[in-house]
Each structure stands twice: as C-alpha cells, then as structure tokens.
Amino acid sequence: MILSLNHVRKVFNPGTVDENVLFDDFNFSMEKGEFISIVGSNGSGKTTMLNIICGSLPIDGGEVVIAGKNMTGKHDFIRYRSIGRVYQDPTLGTCPNMTVLENMALAENKGKPFGLGFCVGKKAEERYREMLAPLGLGLEDRMHVRVGSLSGGQRQAMSLLMSTMTPLDFLILDEHTAALDPKTAETIMILTDRIVREKNLTALMVTHNLRYAVEYGSRLVMMHEGKAIIDIKGEEKKRTTVDDLLGTFYSISVERGN
C-alpha cells in the first residue's frame, strides 16, 4: 500500500450552526502502480481528500499513511518529499518571474540540499531541452523566456514535467485540466497519460471530466458526501461508460433534491 487513509474524520466549522461532518470513518487506499481517477459533484470531498493526503488540511481523527510511514500531522512540505502535485491553476506549479531554464533547475534539485552550489550546471540546458522537446510545445526553444509569459497550456505542461522530474511515491493531479480550453485540456491529458506510463508512476487524479475518468487510469472512484460510492477497477472499469456514470450522478442529484 503506497497510501492509506484510515478512519479519517474531517469536520468543517465545528461547534457552529454550519458544522459539516464531511468525512466520518473514511477509509481509502492506493496500491503502487495504480492510476486512480476520482469523480464526484461539488462538495463531495474530492479536493478535501487530496488536501488531507498532502497535509494542506488538518484532520480531526484517523491517520494518513504514506509508503508505510504515518504522516498524520506532518507539514505539507515534508510530505511533498515523495509526492508530486499539479494544481488546477496553471500559475501555481511554476515561478512566473523565473525563466523556463531556472524553473527546470529548481525542479531537478528537489530532494537534494539547496546549498551554495550554482543551480544551473554546465550541461543542464542541453539536458532540459531534451526533456522539454517531447512535450511538442516548442518550450525547448524558449529556455530563457519568463514562464509568466507562456500560455496556460505551456505552463501546465511544465508543471506536470517539473512535478515528475524526481522520484515519487505518487503524483496528485488536482483537476489539472479544468482551467484549460478543451483542445489544450486534451493535449495535457494525453501528455499526463504518457508521462504516467513512461515513468511508471502511481497517480491520483481528480477530474470533472467523466470521459477522462472512463478512458484513462486503472481504477475509478466516485465520491458522494464523503463516501466512495463507486470504486471499480480492471474489467469492470473497462465496461463502464460515461452514460453509466451520468446515470449514477443523476440519481444522486435527485436524492439530494437538486
């Protein structure tokens, strides 16, 4: 088990009239090599779950175990030693006022000490060019350009590459195509799949796009009110269609009176 959430409890606004128990005795685990897609309506707990895994949100009970180590209560930056994460907002994964080259150098040094050696080594530029060229976005010819002047798609592709440059336990994809136009989203999704395959990554992807959830990944989870109401993999996942998921979605919505 590369990740386990055991008996997690999470309460928002405790002790007020707005008190909301999102997770109560929530259990979830992920095995090495899995590529899990998580879908669910707004407020179902998808993003909260990612934030709990990464330590961006504290929990009120239970434990978070990553690669056999109990990480409950540990700072987010400590957990990120072995976790990569791409946010929905393309501006969050890169430094806008630093160049493509400088951003790549930062990402490559993750996990090593940030001391007083020069950050960009002699042969680094050539090496980064070779990493950027397969993205097919022409970034390899824009090494000395500020990342802030690149397009959203280019920045998201860089975020993806940067978060997977160093060895990881798993990669978190936090609705990482949601802020892009449909064509760019498609490009980034295909790129994601390729990187996950090539680097043999374990990945956890939250998405609002049911088609991506059906087409990509080895396991599919649908969240609803803090519970995993669908959790399928293998043949069963292959048989599932977007319409099946939509059907479940609608029946839930009717239940809630939406």
Add this chain to the structure above:
Amino acid sequence: MNLSFLLSAVEQAGIFAILALGVYITYKILDFPDLTVDGSFPLGGAVTAVLLTKGVSPLIAMPASLLAGAAAGFLTGVIHVKMKVRDLLAGIIMMTGLYSVNFLIAGKANLPITTSTGMKTLFVNPTVSGLFGAARGDEAPLSFLREYRVLILLFLLIVLLKILMDLFFRTKLGYLLRAEGDNERLVSLLARDGGTMKILGLMLANALVSFSGSLYVQYNKAFNLTDGTGKMVIGLAAVVIGINLFGKIRFLRPTTAVVIGAVTYNLCVALALKNADANVKNLVTAALFLLVLAAAYIRLPAKKKKENGKEEQV
C-alpha cells in the same frame, strides 16, 4: 554648484545604495514590505558607534553591525512566520522596539566618534592615511586621489557586495529564495519550508541595511537616534527607480540597476534640498518618491496595468 557639494552627495548616495540592495531583497525578491529598515539602519549605526568609541577596529565593528542587522531580520521573520503576525505589522513592531534598543545600545541619543582623539573609522585610519596621505599635500602613493578616498572605498564595497549578491542569486539557495517571493506554493512542492526562506531573506536584507547604517555613522562621525527616520522610503525609492527605469536596460543586472537608482534618487534629493533646512528633508524625500511611483505607473504598458484582470500596482 561646486564640486565638493556634488562629491558629498554622491558619497551619501553610495552609502544608501547598500541600504537599497537590502531593501531590494525584501521588497522585490521576497515581495515582503519590511518596515524593520527604519530600526535596523540605526541599529548598525549604534553598534558601530559604541564599538568605535571603545577603540575597537572598524574591521570588527562593521561585521558586528552585519550580525546585529541579521539578528533583527531574524526576529522580524520569526514574528511573521512562527507567530503568524502580518508582514507589515511584524516590521512595525520591530521598528518601534528597535528605537529603544538602539538607545540602550548607544547609551544616549547622540554618540560622536571623535577621530581627532584617535578613534578609527573605515574612512579615517592609518591604512587610508598611508595610501592617500594624512593631510592635503602629504606624500603618499595615491595622494592625487586623496579627495576621492571615501568615494573609492565606498565604490569598492558596493562592487564587492553587488558581485556577492549576484553570485548568491545564482546558487540553489538563491534560486529557492527567489522562488519563495515568486510562488510560495512551489517552494512547498519542492519539499522546502517557505517560512525558513522568508526568515533567511529578512536576515540578509537587514544585515545589508544595518551595514549601510554602520557606514553612515562612520561617514558622519556621529550616531543619532533618529538616523533611521525615512530610510525605508529612501530604500524603496531607489529600488523602484532602479528596477523601473534602469531595469529595462538588458545588460544591466537588477542589482546594478538598484545601485544606479539609489545614486539617481539621492542626487535628486540632495539637489532639491541644497539650500533648504535639513528638517524639510522628509517631505522632499516622500514627495519625490510619490513622483517616482506615479511616473513608474504611467510608464507601464496598458497590458501590464491589468495583467490577470488585476490592477497592477508599482
């Protein structure tokens, strides 16, 4: 206008250039409006003045002022990062507290450094006398440059600090410090504590500011408790002029641009104040700074003014 007026104006500007390099680290690199400056500038002065009046060599007094400034920056950082006090308030608390600390260090509000009774400063010491001559007309290897000795010493110091800063910002640690000001979230993703980087940046910045304060009292041969008033504005104006006006020139590094900005701004202030009362100085300093900010905004291209839908502010 006579030459000696211009010379002393440039010398003062040189001292403030080092202050500006410090402010550049917090304001531009870390994106942290650090008001500690008005307290850490005279802190360096107080430490230096006390040591020099005790007969300690300036070669010890100056590093001591660097350390004192770093300590002040460390406290501002801890107040902000660990006690979760807003950046502006953390600086205000330190600035206010340091005023009394400076008084306690110096022992009084005015502490003259009487070089005539043998106290040494960076600018008045046997080595400088040996190189440039002890008095006008003395035989010495560089006696023809005697008038410019202060300027030469300051120039060498500024170049040394600027080069050290440029080198530092090319190191891994330097990159991480820039990343902290640019996108805090990425520093966490790189598995580093952003708070530590903030504290480090504040230490470096205030060490430079305090060092500048040390040079200031050695230049003026006296420490004044009110030396810090208005220094934040002088530093900010230098950074804004430097980056917005000279930063556009491609071959100039930002640090060089900041130094040029400091000299430009302080020369303007000196010229504007040539025949005015010294107490009017703060109004002129502030008004000129406002002028610079307004001009910098007008110069921004229309696109930049509304980047990401937000109104860009200088």
